[in-house]
Amino acid sequence: MNKKLIYSFLAVSLSLSLGACSKITSASHHTNEEVHWSYEEEAGPEHWGELKQANSACINGSEQSPIHIDVSQVKTDRHLDNIQIQYESAPFTLVNNGHTIQANARAKSSSIFIEGHQYKLVQFHFHTPSEHQLNGKSYAMELHLVHKDENGKIAVLGVMIQEGKENQQLASIWDVLPKKETVKDISLNEQVDLQRLLPQEKTAFHYNGSLTTPPCTEKVKWYIFEQSIEMSKKQIQAFQQIFPDNHRPVQPLNKRNVLKLG
Template identity: 35%
Template structure:
C-alpha cells in the first residue's frame, strides 16, 4: 500500500455520489523550512485549519513540493506536485495533492518566492508572517482517492490520498527557484511509482 501510484480514469471506479472537498482554513502565522530534500511551509496554529473526509476532521499541518510530480496520470509525469499534509486527532493522515505543468505562475507560490530564495541552507528555518492557506487554489471538481503511504521515510501506510484531477500551472522561474533552494545530490525529490497491488482507486466526479 505504498505511494505514489499511476492514476487513470480508465481503471478508477467512478463515484457519482459527489462529495465536494470542503476546506475550512484561515490565515495565521507560518514558517518556512529547507529540509534539504524539499521546501516546507507549516502553520503555527494548524489545528484550527481542517478538511473533512468521510466525516472525519483532518487538520492542516504542513505543505511541501516535489519536482517532478510523484503521482502520474495515465503514465504522464508532470513538472511539480504540491502536498497538503493533514492529521486527525487520532493521528490518521490525509494528504491532498495538486499536480502542476509549466505555464502561468502559481499565485500562492509567488508570495513565497523571495523567502524561498533566502532559505538556501539545509535545515534553515524562517518565520514568514501571516499566510492564508485558502490562497492555495484547487481548480476543478474531479479528484482521485485511494489508500497509500507517505512518500518519504518512514513511508507510513494507511494514508488517505486525494489527488485533484485538474492539472494546474507553475512558471519555469518558480520551479527553478524551488529546485535551486534544495541542496541535495538528487536531480529531483520524487519517489518512484509503486505497485498498485489490487488497491481500488475512486474518481469522484459530479
C-alpha cells in the same frame, strides 16, 4: 632473553592489541551509525527499506505511494462523499529540511472533513518532478498538503503543478526560499491564502496509500486533484536549483481501487 627485550616485546604487543581494539570499535561504531535517506545512489528510494528496520514498509508494504493513475480504470463512487475543505488565510513558517521546502502551520485553523471526520492541516511541501502520474504524465512539480486527525492518522491532498503563469499565492514563499538546510524556522511576513493554492475544479482521485518518504507508513488517505495549478518557469527552476530531483518513483497499485470524487 634479557629484561629489556621482554619489556620491548610486551610494549609492542600491547600497542598492536590496543590498535586492533580501536579498529574494531571504530568499525562497530560505523556499522551501527544510522545512514540518512536521500534521493540518490545508495541511500536513494530503492534502498530506503534497507537503511533501517523502521523503514521496512518501503520494501514490504502493499499499499505504497505514489502511484500511476490511469483515469480509464478509475471507478466513480457516488456513495462516497466529497471532501469538505475549510481553509483560511493563515501564518506559516518555512524550513528546508534537506529533502524539500516545507511550510509549517503556526495555527491549526484549516481543516478538511472526510465523511464528517476532521483532519487539520499541519504542513505543505513540494516535490519535483511530480510523484504521482496521471495517464502516464508526470508534472513539473507536486504540492502535498498534509493533514492529521486527533489520533495522528494522515490525509494528504495532492496538487499537480505545471509550467505556466507566475503563482502569486506562492510568491511570498519563493522570495525567501532557503537554499540550504535550515536550523530554525523562517517566519513568513505574509499569510498564505490556502484556498487559492488549490485548483478551481475540485474533482479528485482517492486511494489508500502511504507516506512517500521513509518510513513509508501506510494507511494514508490520498486525494489527488485532477486539475493542475500553474507556476512560472522561473519559480519552478528556483526550486529545482535547490532540489533537482526529490521524487519517489511510482509504486505498484496491487489490488487497490482508485475512486473518483466530484
